[in-house]
Amino acid sequence: MNEPGDKLHLGLWMLTTGHHIAAWRHPDSRPEAILKIEFYRELAAIAEAGKFDMVFFEDTLAARERNGEVFGEVSIYSLDPVVSIAALALATRNIGLAASYSTTYHEPFVLASKFATIDHLSRGRAAWNLVTSGPAAARNFGSAEHPDKETRYARAHDVVTICKALWDGWGEQAVGFDQAGGALYDAAGVRTADFVGRWDRVRGPLAIPRPPQGYPVFIQAGMSEWGMDFAASFAEVIFCAARTLEDAQRFRSAMRERARGHGRSPDQMKILPGYFPMIGATEKEALEKEAYFRELTHPAIQMGLLSERFNLDLSRYPMDKPFPMDDILPRLEERPNIGGDRARFLADIGESETIGDYCRKMAARTYSSHQYKAGSPDQIADHMGQWLREGGCDGFILMPAQAPGELKLFVDHVVPALRRRGLFRDDYEGSTLRDHLGLERPSRPAFGGAP
C-alpha cells in the first residue's frame, strides 16, 4: 500500500507517432516529421507543461526484421536515444530526460561520459535505463553470438560499478578554479576508478566533474529472475509490464522485498508500469475511438507484428484456424523475453480460438502486456489512483496511442482529473529529476569505501 498523500510519477514513453501499431496511419499523425528534433521538442514541451517527471526513449541495435527480412508496414528504425535526449537538454527546463543504452555494446567509459555530460547539460535531469540488448544486435557488432543472459547481466553489473566509480571520481568541490594558483581543479579531490574485471578495464578518472545528481537516475526493466534481482540491487526506477492490479501488486511487493534484501530502502525505488490509455470525453466515446484505431490497423500490420513476434511468416496460415503451436513454440524460445512477456503471451493466445480472434482482440495495442484502459478522463484518473493507492505502482510510464494528439488529450484532461483527486503535482517542486521522483542524491563514498 502507498501512503494517502503519495502522488503518481509520470513518464512519457516517446515512440514517434504513438504506441498504437497503426498510429502512423492516423489522419492527425505526421510521420514525415518524426525524424526531426522539432517533433520530439513538441512532445517534450507538452509533457513538461503537464509536469511529467520525465520523457523516455527506448533503444534497439538492429533494424526490425522477421524471417530474416526487414519489412515495410511500420517504422523499423530506432534513432540513437542518447543523441535524442542530449538534443532536448537545452530545449527543456524541468522535465527528466531518460534513455535506454546498451551495456553490452558500449564501452563503460563512454557510457559514464555521456550520461555525466547530459546530466550537466540538463542541470540534473538525466536518467539511464540500462539494457543489455536483444540477440539481433550481435550481428551488427561482429559477435558470433549474442552473450547469454547471465553473462550480459554480469557485465551490466560491472558496468554499473564502473560508472559509479567514475562519477564518484570527482569530489563535490573538486572544481576549485584557482585562477591565481593556476589549478583548474583540485588534483587531491579527484581519484581514479581502477577497475579491472572479466570484461572491462577502466582506470579513469573522467574529464567531467561529478554529475549534478551525483549519479544520473538508474532505470531498469528486467522482469526475469535475473533482471529482478539485478534491478533491485541498484535501480531507482523500474519499468515493468502489468496487465492486472494483482500482477502489479505482486511484482511491486516482490521488488520492494528484494530491495530490502540488498540493504536498500524500497521507497528509493519507484515502480512504473506501462499504461496505454484510450481517452474519450465519455466511456462510449473512448470505445468508439478504440474501434476507430482498430479499423486503422491494416491486416498486414497486425499479421506482420505477430509474424515478427514469432519470427515466423503467419500469413501462410489461415486466420480462422488456431495458432500453429508446433511451429511457434520453437521460434518463441529464440525471441528475447522482454519484460517476461513470453508466458503472458502464451496465456493470451491460449484464450484465443483462432489467429483472427487474437488479432481483433489485440489490435488496439502495440504491447499487449501493458495496462490498457479505455474511458473518460475521470475513469482513467480513478483507475490510476486505484493502482497507486492499492500498492500496484508508484506511477506510470505513459504510452499514448497517438502523438502528439492523444498525449495532449491526456495532459489537458486526465492530468487535471488526477490533480482534482490529489494524485498528481500542480507544479515542479524541485529542479532535478531526483527531486521530481523523491530520490535521494547519492553521496560520494569515502576513498576505498563501498558505495
Add this chain to the structure above:
Amino acid sequence: MILATALNAYGHHPLAWRTPGATADRASDGSWFASLARMAEAATLDFVSFGYPLQSTALASPERGDAIQLDPLSLASATMTQTHRIGLCAAVATAYWAPFNIARAFSSFDNLAEGRAAWLVDGALHPDDAKNTSASVTADVVQARNREFLQVTRRLWDSWEDDAIVLDKENARFTDAGKVHRIDHRGAHFTVEGPLNAPRPVQGRPPIVMADQSEPGLALAAEFADVLLVRAPTLEAAAALSRSVKTQARACDRYGTAPRVLVDALVATSEDLPACDADSLSWRGPAAGLADLMQAWTASGACDGFNLLPASLPGDLIAVTQTLIPELRRRRLVRDAYEDETLREHLGLTRPASVFSHAGA
C-alpha cells in the same frame, strides 16, 4: 572561403581560463556553449566543432584550461535546438566505438538536425586511452582498422536508400523494404551485417572531418575526408599539405571533390595573454588585420579556408564576428547570409548517392 571555429569553455590559449571573467561553471554549462554557437552562426560560419584539438580521454593536468571535457557528440547534439543553420561537428574516437554505433549516432544527429552534422574522426591511439578501454587496438593495426571503420560506416549510411521511407498511409507502407539493404561486411576488424537501424542521413553521409596531418593521416584523409584541419605556420607549409592530400585524393576512388583544407588560426585580439610558441598560424592584433593574410593564403590555393581558434572566449570570438567577418564580407570572401540548408551545401560538397541505389535492387 570556408570558415569554421572550434569551441571550448575558455578559449585556445592555455592561460585563457585564468583571465578575468572566466568562471568555473562554464566548462559544464550547456547554455554557455549554445551562446558561443549562436555567435558563430550570426557570423555565418560554416561550422563549429566540439572536441578539437583532439585529445586523450585521460584527465589532463590541473593547469590546463581544457582539462574538463564534456562528451563532444552530446554537446553538439544539445546545440542543435539552439541554432538553425550552422554546421555542428563532433569529435568521436574510433578506438572506443563500434562502426554500427557511430553510424547510427551520426545518422540520428544528422536527421534530427536536418542535415547539419559532421563527424570529426579521432583515429589516433592516444597513449593514455588504453587505460580506459578493453578494446585492443594496437599501433600496428590502427591505420587499417580506421580505414575499415570508415568503409563500414559509409556503407551503413548507404544501407537505406534515399527514398526508402514512403509513408503511404493508404496502403500501410511505411518503408519500401526493398530499399533497405544488408551490408554483409566481413573484414579483418569488423563483421557487420546491417542494415543500419536509422534512415539515410539528410546529407547522404555527414561530412567527414579529419585532423591528422601525419603521412598515414593524409592518406586516410585523401580517401575519406571532406574537410581536413591542418596546423601550418606558413603559407608554404599549408600549400605543401594541401597539395599532398589533394594529389593523393585524385588517385583515390572517392566521390566528389577533394578534401577542403582548413588551416588552424589562433586569433588573439587583446594584449592580455602572452604570445605562445606554436608550429601553427597564430594572429595577434586587431581581428580585421587577419583578413589580408586569409585572402592571400586562399587566393594562392594554399588552403580552402580557416579553422579559427579564439584565444580567449568570448572576447576573441566577438572580435571575429564584429570586425573580421565584416571585413571578409566587404571583400566578398565569405557569405553575407546562409544561402543553403545543409552543411554539405555550405561547404560546396556534392551529396553522395547511396552505393546501393545502383544495385538494381
